[in-house]
Amino acid sequence: MTGTPAPTAPLFERMALVGIGLIGSSLARAARRHGLVREIVCSARSQTTCDKALELGLVERASTDSAAIVEDADLVVLCTPVGTYADIAAAIAPRLRAGAVVTDVGSVKQAVLRDVGPHLPDGVHLVPGHPVAGTEHSGPESGFAELFEGRWCILTPPAGTNAEAVRRVAELWTRVGSNVEMMEASHHDRVLAITSHLPHLIAYTIVGTATDLEASTQSEVIKFSAGGFRDFTRIAASDPEMWRDIFLNNREAVLEIIQRFTEDLTMLQRAIRWGEGDVLEDLFTRTRAIRRGIIQAKQA
Numbered sequence: 001m002t003g004t005p006a007p008t009a010p011l012f013e014r015m016a017l018v019g020i021g022l023i024g025s026s027l028a029r030a031a032r033r034h035g036l037v038r039e040i041v042c043s044a045r046s047q048t049t050c051d052k053a054l055e056l057g058l059v060e061r062a063s064t065d066s067a068a069i070v071e072d073a074d075l076v077v078l079c080t081p082v083g084t085y086a087d088i089a090a091a092i093a094p095r096l097r098a099g100a101v102v103t104d105v106g107s108v109k110q111a112v113l114r115d116v117g118p119h120l121p122d123g124v125h126l127v128p129g130h131p132v133a134g135t136e137h138s139g140p141e142s143g144f145a146e147l148f149e150g151r152w153c154i155l156t157p158p159a160g161t162n163a164e165a166v167r168r169v170a171e172l173w174t175r176v177g178s179n180v181e182m183m184e185a186s187h188h189d190r191v192l193a194i195t196s197h198l199p200h201l202i203a204y205t206i207v208g209t210a211t212d213l214e215a216s217t218q219s220e221v222i223k224f225s226a227g228g229f230r231d232f233t234r235i236a237a238s239d240p241e242m243w244r245d246i247f248l249n250n251r252e253a254v255l256e257i258i259q260r261f262t263e264d265l266t267m268l269q270r271a272i273r274w275g276e277g278d279v280l281e282d283l284f285t286r287t288r289a290i291r292r293g294i295i296q297a298k299q300a
């Protein structure tokens with residue numbers, strides 16, 4: 001028989017998004033498009049964001065009171081900067097319903113186990129997650145339903161987590177188009193320190209250095225930005241609050257990778273000073289191959 005496939009039952013009855021910025025609003029859009037939840041509610045810090053989420057038709061209800069909106073939700077997704085997690089977890093814990101699944105989208109993962117885990121009552125299942133997808137934009141108006149398509153979503157449930165809760169969270173991400181990978185939280189934080197956190201730190205440094213140059217040079221920085229600087233300014237335009245929290249909450253892994261990076265930078269400094277062109281060319285050849293690998297893996 002042909003025709004439209006029968007609609008599948010929603011995975012969750014009520015999804016409560018704590019925070020509805022770029023990631024929360026993209027998840028709301030994608031979950032609705034794919035019929036994954038029956039109802040979506042959200043909280044935000046400001047009434048303005050709550051009003052915006054309602055106006056955009058992303059949610060049925062919105063409130064500045066996170067504890068109130070998680071009531072009766074069978075899925076709660078933390079979509080705020082990771083530095084807010086401990087206070088939010090303490091506030092929502094008494095209102096979580098038995099059997100609820102709590103997950104998150106935060107860019108660091110050990111901090112979730114540390115800050116959220118201890119607050120949750122028995123019978124509530126914590127499945128930390130990180131969709132490795134995003135843009136430099138913030139707020140509910142910047143999200144889009146296709147954000148997670150073809151991207152990775154990393155889940156870091158600790159040993160002993162309810163298997164059915166993990167399966168349902170994995171299915172949520174699969175059905176919004178992501179590839180799901182399971183990982184230890186500590187491993188996640190080390191991998192992301194090099195693939196995401198260090199590149200952002202370098203971009204913030206380069207753009208910061210340019211900002212500190214005297215006014216005449218600054219105008220030339222803008223004028224000739226296509227020489228490479230422009231790409232760094234896009235990354236360095238990412239949300240300041242979110243990135244502050246990422247560095248403070250992935251301290252050890254980031255400090256370790258900065259150490260390695262500094263050594264490699266010094267090695268390049270020496271090569272330039274002593275005219276060792278072969279050292280430079282050898283590195284640039286290897287890095288070019290990495291770029292080609294990313295394009296081939298459709299992650300460009």
Ligand code: NAP
Nearest residue numbers: 019020021022023044045046049080106107134135138139
């Ligand atoms: P965003 O666009 O800045 O949105 C953050 C949301 O959190 C806003 O709705 C904000 O409300 C709300 N919020 C902040 N503090 C709160 C509090 N104490 N209680 C309730 N709501 C609060 O941020 P985002 O880019 O979606 O990032 C959200 C999370 O996703 C972060 O943990 C980040 O690490 C992770 N992540 C981001 C990306 C990315 O590229 N952006 C990618 C992957 C993962 P107001 O608007 O009222 O302030």
